[in-house]
Amino acid sequence: MPYYRSAGSVPPKRHTQHRTPEGGLYYEELMGEEGFSSDSSLLYHVNIPSAVLDVRVWEVGDQSLTPNHPLRPIHLDTHALFPDEESTRGVDAVTGRRLLLGNADVRLAYVVATEPSPYYRNAIGDECLYVEEGRARVETVFGDIDAATGDYVIVPRATTYRVVPEGPVRIYAIEANSHIGPPKRFLSKFGQLLEHAPYCERDLRGPSAPRVVEGTEVEVYVKHRTSAGIVGSVHVLPEHPFDVVGWDGCLYPYAFNISDYEPITGRVHQPPPAHQVFEGQNFVICNFVPRKVDYHPLAIPVPYYHSNVDSDEVMFYCGGDYEARKGSGIGQGSISLHPGGHAHGPQPGAYERSIGAEFFDELAVMVDTFRPLELGEAGLATDDGSYAYSWSGGRRLGGEGGTA
Ligand SMILES: [Fe+2]
Structure with a gap:
């Protein structure tokens, strides 16, 4: 975060003596990224760090x-x-x-x-x-x-x-x-x-x-x-x-x-990059916050179906009423994994119902990863097993048991 901050006691000149009230030395530590070549802070310790x-x-x-194999969209329930x-x-x-x-x-x-x-x-x-x-x-x-x-x-x-x-x-x-x-x-x-x-x-x-x-x-x-x-x-x-006792720099x-995220809206549907908040290597973090929605007279406010050919998409549903997912079992605390290789979008009925909507009261944190995601122990424990069939209205070959 290259935005300078300072807290506590630091000496006027870096890498110089910084004395305790008793006359001893504080121990200076540089905490820096990419060796000594990116953002860093200097911290002054009472003891040798x-x-x-x-x-x-x-x-x-x-x-x-555990690999997501055979490939499925997945619904997890964190609250469980x-x-x-x-x-x-x-x-x-x-x-x-x-x-x-x-x-x-x-x-x-x-x-x-x-x-x-x-x-x-x-x-x-x-x-x-x-x-x-x-x-x-x-x-x-x-x-x-x-x-x-x-x-x-x-x-x-x-x-x-x-x-x-x-x-x-x-x-x-x-x-x-x-x-x-x-x-x-x-x-x-x-x-x-x-x-x-x-x-x-x-x-x-x-x-x-x-x-x-x-x-x-x-x-x-x-x-x-x-x-x-x-x-x-x-x-x-x-x-x-x-x-x-004190530090300064751009790493902290x-x-x-x-709620301080100001959403970007448009006449027609804005894609997820308009909702991005952070990024890391090979992934991005976006958030969908309560907002006015698309105001073109013929707009369809929920997302169009999309095939993210280069990423897996993870939505964490953490507030409001997520219009596009209605009927899928998703609620507060749910996570959906929409993997690359499968086109996803609103559950049946949501596309049509959204026409005329002016505001979505929804809150979700999305992580898109550029390499496939696999399931951890908690993912395996809370996989509902049926989300993949939510776009076909729950229909699956062989009835409830299905083939998956
Ligand atoms: Fe999506």
């Missing part, structure tokens, strides 16, 4: 993926993963994530958290945590971000943080293997959000003050990659990792609320 007392294995849970209070007891927003879908570029997971997570850093890529419902304080090495319903919280790769829920909080976690940021076409050559972008810097909330915590023998859970796939390690640090976590 490299110190480690112990390392051990963290079993990250089932990260296995955490059906009641008992199922959320003791669950945190890091170790409690359930893997829905993934590929070599991105993983999509869901959790209903009620307990503070361990201190954590994702060394694989940036995370985008979408808060479907609830509130949480996201404590980071840069300071706190208060997150609530509708917030996207973007956490850069290797940022140490934890999530402290205030009551149950529902989080849709988009874990990249890359960085996540605003689409490049929204940015000036120096990185400012342009006039045609649907949001601007004023809408982004970064940490405004450091969080300094005293502590010893603190565990940090690190998610990382080996040739065997995604693994975890626990680092035991001699002092608390939140010991930064931030939040953006979906």
